Amino acid sequence: MIEHDADLSGANTLALPARARRLARPTDVAALGELLAGRDPAEPLYVLGEGSNVVLRGDLPGLTVIPAFDGIDYLDESADQVRVRVGAGVVWDRLVADTVARGWGGLENLSLIPGTAGAAPFQNIGAYGVELADCLESVDTVAVADGWAGRFRADQCEFGYRDSLFKSRRRGEFIITGITLRLHRHGARRVDYGGLAERFAGQDPRTLAPATVRAAVIELRQSKLPDPAVLPNAGSFFKNPVVSAAELARLKADYPKLVSFPHPDGAKLAAGWLIEDAGWKGRRLGPVGMHRDQALVLVNHGGARADDVLALAAAVREDVLDRFGVTLEQEPVALP
Ligand SMILES: Cc1cc2nc3c(=O)[nH]c(=O)nc-3n(C[C@H](O)[C@H](O)[C@H](O)COP(=O)(O)OP(=O)(O)OC[C@H]3O[C@@H](n4cnc5c(N)ncnc54)[C@H](O)[C@@H]3O)c2cc1C
Known part of the structure; x- marks a missing residue:
């Protein structure tokens, strides 16, 4: 069964408003195959699970599939x-x-x-x-x-x-x-x-x-970690950046308290530490902010839209780059 113009605001843990033009929840391979066979190949297709690692930038055109295979x-x-x-x-x-x-x-x-x-x-x-x-x-x-x-x-x-x-x-x-x-x-x-x-x-x-x-x-x-059912969020908003051993040494000289973990290519920096040190822990920008206990988690304090999320993410990324020369990469996938 296909739902038309489906509301996705409850289907993403950041609670961003968005709608799917067509939405289907196939329960087995046969139903999924039928759905794909009956679709115009030019129609955009999106896949969602529980929406706990996505930033819905707006309405999803085309077909959205939420696989409902059990077992x-x-x-x-x-x-x-x-x-x-x-x-x-x-x-x-x-x-x-x-x-x-x-x-x-x-x-x-x-x-x-x-x-x-x-x-x-x-x-x-x-x-x-x-x-x-x-x-x-x-x-x-x-x-x-x-x-x-x-x-x-x-x-x-x-x-x-x-x-x-x-x-x-x-x-x-x-x-x-x-x-x-x-x-x-x-x-x-x-x-x-x-x-x-x-x-x-x-x-x-x-x-x-x-x-x-x-x-x-x-x-x-x-x-x-904040519970998304209480304070909407998508978990870690940025990946921990990986830097070379030389880069780590340079950063440690300036920031001896910098938190890092071993990585085969050098070191993985704690993105949360970088964000906190750049002054963003607990700070808000409009209806969104970086969580007061977990600087890496971007939260929706209520009524946020995708633009609010993207503006905050850009501001945090810019400050971290200015301060440490390190580029943060967004973890949740932006759709569409
Ligand atoms: C509070 C909180 C804590 C978290 N902690 C962690 C953590 O500790 N470690 C961690 O790794 N992640 C963590 N996450 C992120 C998230 O839980 C994971 O990424 C999870 O796997 C996303 O599952 P989902 O079903 O919600 O996927 P969605 O968010 O719906 O989708 C995520 C991406 O996967 C794709 N996708 C989903 N299902 C399928 C499918 N069946 N086939 C093909 N593509 C698919 C989507 O297209 C999308 O691009 C956390 C999130 C929150 C909100």
């Missing part, structure tokens, strides 16, 4: 390993809760990330030292051009930091219909990152249950 299936279960096939429309944290409740480890650090399983490979979601790519086996897709159903192995997805082939080189070519993960029961949990390192200091990570780590992650996230 969490446990396959080839052995004493220590399982494969889990998940429909694109499954809410990500429902999946994490389900796997952890069954004692499977791998996704616990990614607890409470908003969004759908289908969107997870798009930007290779990550948190607390773990990325989706660490336990992803494959991604099922349907090609927009001809409705062809295919599968990408994880090593074909060109995963990077908040990046993949779906977000970059072949953007717009595929609709993700499902993912398959490989999870383990035993082994060490990743608790060497940020607040988890403090929380579990001195404990052997091999003795920690996935549920223990999930509970800690949930507590940390709830204490730090």
Whole structure:
């Protein structure tokens, strides 16, 4: 069923006003194939999950697809390993809760990330030292051009930091219909990152249950991040910029307190620290602002439009560039 002139203001966590000219929520590959076959190839096509990582700049012309494929299936279960096939429309944290409740480890650090399983490979979601790519086996897709159903192995997805082939080189070519993960029961949990390192200091990570780590992650996230249902936002608004070792040394000389993390190309700078040091933490510009506790999170205090968001983002980016010579890249995808 296609909805015409659908309201999307409740379908994006920044709560920006926008409408979709035509909106469909296919529940299986056959329905999606039919939808694509019946569409004029010249008509623009957009894909949305829960809208937790998009900036809707205005109304979406053409067809918007929200894949509503359900199902969490446990396959080839052995004493220590399982494969889990998940429909694109499954809410990500429902999946994490389900796997952890069954004692499977791998996704616990990614607890409470908003969004759908289908969107997870798009930007290779990550948190607390773990990325989706660490336990992803494959991604099922349907090609927009001809409705062809295919599968990408994880090593074909060109995963990077908040990046993949779906977000970059072949953007717009595929609709993700499902993912398959490989999870383990035993082994060490990743608790060497940020607040988890403090929380579990001195404990052997091999003795920690996935549920223990999930509970800690949930507590940390709830204490730090604004809930979009209360204060609309899209999570981190900028990616942590990656700089060379020489660039890091230059910055550290001027800003000894600069927070950075190791990265194969040099270092990843904490974008939140840069924004805070540039004076933007808790500062507002019209109806939008950078959050008072999390400078990296841009929030809608009420009634914001896309122009307000883009003006604030530009002002923050300009100040950070002036002060540090570092360019911030927006994380949420701008549509249309
Ligand atoms: C409070 C908050 C905290 C967050 N914390 C984190 C975090 O810790 N780590 C992290 O990585 N992200 C985080 N995010 C960002 C967001 O949760 C993730 O990017 C999530 O994967 C987006 O899922 P979604 O279903 O909402 O996708 P949407 O926002 O609807 O879409 C995002 C992009 O993916 C594309 N897309 C979505 N579904 C599909 C599909 N089935 N096929 C093809 N393309 C698709 C869309 O076209 C769009 O370009 C956070 C967001 C919020 C609001």
